[in-house]
Amino acid sequence: MFGVLFEQTAxxxxxxxxxxxxxxxxxxxxxxxxxxxxxxGVVVGVGRTVQNRxxxxxxxxxxxxxRNIPVLVQMFLWYFVFPEVVPTALGDAIKQIPPPWxxxxxxxxxxxxxxxxxIAEQVRAGIEALPKGQIEAANALGLSGYLTYRYVxxxxxxxxxxxxxxxxxxxxxxxxxxxxxxxxxxxxxxxRQISEATFQTFSAFGAATIIYLCLALVAYQAMTFIDKAVRxxxxxxxxxxxxxxxxxxxxxSGALPGAMEVVK
Amino acid sequence: MNTLDFSILAQSWPxxxxxxxxxxxxxxxxxxxxxVLGTCLALVQHFEIPLFAQIIRGYVAxxxxxxLILVLFWFFFLVPIVLGHLSGNGRPIPIGATYTAFxxxxxxxxxxxxxxxxxxxxxxxxxxxxxxxxxxxxTYDTYRHVVLPQVLRVxxxxxxxxxxxxxxxxxxxxxxxxxxxxxxxxxxxQLNGRLVEMYLVVAVAYLAISSAASQCVAALRKRYxxxxxx
Numbered sequence: 498m499f500g501v502l503f504e505q506t507a508x509x510x511x512x513x514x515x516x517x518x519x520x521x522x523x524x525x526x527x528x529x530x531x532x533x534x535x536x537x538g539v540v541v542g543v544g545r546t547v548q549n550r551x552x553x554x555x556x557x558x559x560x561x562x563x564r565n566i567p568v569l570v571q572m573f574l575w576y577f578v579f580p581e582v583v584p585t586a587l588g589d590a591i592k593q594i595p596p597p598w599x600x601x602x603x604x605x606x607x608x609x610x611x612x613x614x615x616i617a618e619q620v621r622a623g624i625e626a627l628p629k630g631q632i633e634a635a636n637a638l639g640l641s642g643y644l645t646y647r648y649v650x651x652x653x654x655x656x657x658x659x660x661x662x663x664x665x666x667x668x669x670x671x672x673x674x675x676x677x678x679x680x681x682x683x684x685x686x687x688x689r690q691i692s693e694a695t696f697q698t699f700s701a702f703g704a705a706t707i708i709y710l711c712l713a714l715v716a717y718q719a720m721t722f723i724d725k726a727v728r729x730x731x732x733x734x735x736x737x738x739x740x741x742x743x744x745x746x747x748x749x750s751g752a753l754p755g756a757m758e759v760v761k
Numbered sequence: 762m763n764t765l766d767f768s769i770l771a772q773s774w775p776x777x778x779x780x781x782x783x784x785x786x787x788x789x790x791x792x793x794x795x796x797v798l799g800t801c802l803a804l805v806q807h808f809e810i811p812l813f814a815q816i817i818r819g820y821v822a823x824x825x826x827x828x829l830i831l832v833l834f835w836f837f838f839l840v841p842i843v844l845g846h847l848s849g850n851g852r853p854i855p856i857g858a859t860y861t862a863f864x865x866x867x868x869x870x871x872x873x874x875x876x877x878x879x880x881x882x883x884x885x886x887x888x889x890x891x892x893x894x895x896x897x898x899x900t901y902d903t904y905r906h907v908v909l910p911q912v913l914r915v916x917x918x919x920x921x922x923x924x925x926x927x928x929x930x931x932x933x934x935x936x937x938x939x940x941x942x943x944x945x946x947x948x949x950x951q952l953n954g955r956l957v958e959m960y961l962v963v964a965v966a967y968l969a970i971s972s973a974a975s976q977c978v979a980a981l982r983k984r985y986x987x988x989x990x991x
Contacts, residue, residue, distance in 0.1 A: 565971035566964050567929035570943060573960050581957045667826070674828035678935060685831045698838045706827050706835075713826035 499704055501697040512691050512701075519687030520708055522597075526604055526683065527670040533609030534616055534669065539655070541613060542620025543646055556617065563614035568675050571611055575603035576679040597681070604676035612669045619661050623654030656727045663720035670712055684708060769955045770962060780945025781966065787866060787941065788928045794867030795927075796920070799874030804904070806875070807882045817875075824872035829933055836865040837937060858937040870927055877919050881912035918982040925974045929967065942966060 502513040544556030563571070580588040594602065627650060635645040677686035688705035692698040770777075802821070806814050824832065840861055841853040848854060885908050893903040913920070932943040940948065943963055950959040 561972055561975075562968060565929075565968045565975065567932040567943070567967055569932045569935060570960065570964050570967055573943075573947075574964055577956045578960050671826075671828040674830045675933070677830065685828060685834070688831070689834060692834075692838075702831065702835055702838065705831060706823070709827040709831065710823065 499700050501695050501700050502691075502704060504695070506694065512695065513704075515682075515687045515691055516684065516704055516708070519682055519684040519705075522601070522676075522681055522683040523670065523673045523712075526601070526608060526673040526676060526681075530605050530608040530612060530673070531666065531669055533605070534612035534665075537610065537613035538616025539620055539651065541617035542624065542654075543651065545617060545621040546624045547642075560614045560617050563611050564618075568607065568611055568672050569678060571607045572604065572675055572679055575607045576600070579603070600676065600679045600681040603679060604673070604681055608669055608672055608676075611672070612665060615665055615668065616662065619658045619665065620651075620654060622661070623658035624650055626657055627653055653729065656729050657732060659720060659724040659727060663717060663724075666716045666720060667713060670716065671709075765958055765961075766955065767958055767962070769949075769953055769958055773949050773953075773959075776949060777942065777945050777962070777966075780940050780942040783939070784928065784931045784941040784943075787862060787931045787934065788924065790863050791866035791870045791927055791931070792924050794863075795870030795874045798867065798871035800878055800909070802871060802875035803878035803882060806879055821872045821876060824869060825876070829869060829930055830936055832869050833862070833865050833933065833936060836868070837861045840864055858934075858939050862931075862934045862937060862939055866927070866931065870923075873923055874920065877916050877923065878912055881916040882908070884915060885911055914985075918978055918985065921978045921981070922975075925971055925978070928974070929971060932967070 502516065503511050506512055506515065541556045541559050544552045545560070547553055566574075580591040582588075583591070592599075631649055631653065632645060635649045640649065673683055674685040676683055677689075682690070684705055688701045692701035695701065802817050805817055808814075837858070841855050844856065845851055845853040889907055889911070890903065893907050898907070931941055934941050935944050935947065938944070946959040946963040950956045
């Protein structure tokens, strides 16, 4: 069924090389995008919980804006609109970037900042789930606000939210496919290209689907492994913000819920 | 840096409006199909109906693991073939991008809603089932009048959040060249060259609608939390 993947293409490669190069772009986007998202997400998530009104409003604004605009529209904003609204010199410099990178960087920025807004909400949920005594104890020990967050609050919150970050990992690698709309030849785009070149749509999409399934499995296993390694002994995992009520209700009625993932 | 000129909006808003209506119609249809089908899928898994439960589990796992764009491509390719086989003559029946979008989003969302409802079903207190048995309610009556209403009520904030995500995801029908809100803007942008204005307007429209809807869900959640904490 997948024999077609090993046939020669017009450019002397095999179709499977197209798929693998697509997989490379998908992985690069997801991996680097994740670290951008994680860094910004933690900072914004902390910002959502601080007393300072300026920072908390700023963080709230960030989350509202980046979460409520579709990824595809954000992709177009970074790709088409951003070079036009910055000063002309910078805009021209951006337009000079050669092809694959000209799509890759906007996509990276888009996915990183979008996923950051989702991670920020998880981080906030994790921080709010910590017992009040933690911060009070830190205060009693004379730790400053920064030190409290750096050494007490954030490390514990991050350990609590690993299970719900799993769905964000799944979300970012799936959202990499949106980059095909700005011309990045990632996995889905390559699958479509193979289907158009060979008319073997079933094999082309089938192969891409199997690769995505493997990625999902790897992501899930890795996150389960991390969760086991860093789980605070005796703690219950914090659920997604969207799932919090349901999770709380379920705990009230005595049933333990499975992982709730409401992210695409 | 070019100056922004939003005067283009004056003549283009009817087209954008029709695009928005399409986005909303697609969201509503996908919500309706997804909820009905999703509830059925969740119940089949809940009752552990042999074979069907396993097939549905596989379906939900696959749909949730691959990107929506790939799902759209799959259905665009598969639905005509499946319809051809169903109609008996075996030849693919092309149905066009619009119907493909409606079918895809309905079936795709069904997987997500079914997962929410499945978890919700696990959450229902055992005592509820026992009480139904004590009252000699049939299985149908138990689920129809006791269990499902509670599940839908408890899960409603998540279902609504999911629907807001669904509304944003409908923008992906762009890859099928349909004229939803984003599709309308992108076609206008190519005609009149005002890319920046068009995409900014669309972004603001999505932002306004989604955040207004999120506020409503948050209010609902608060009210609901008060109602249960009594």
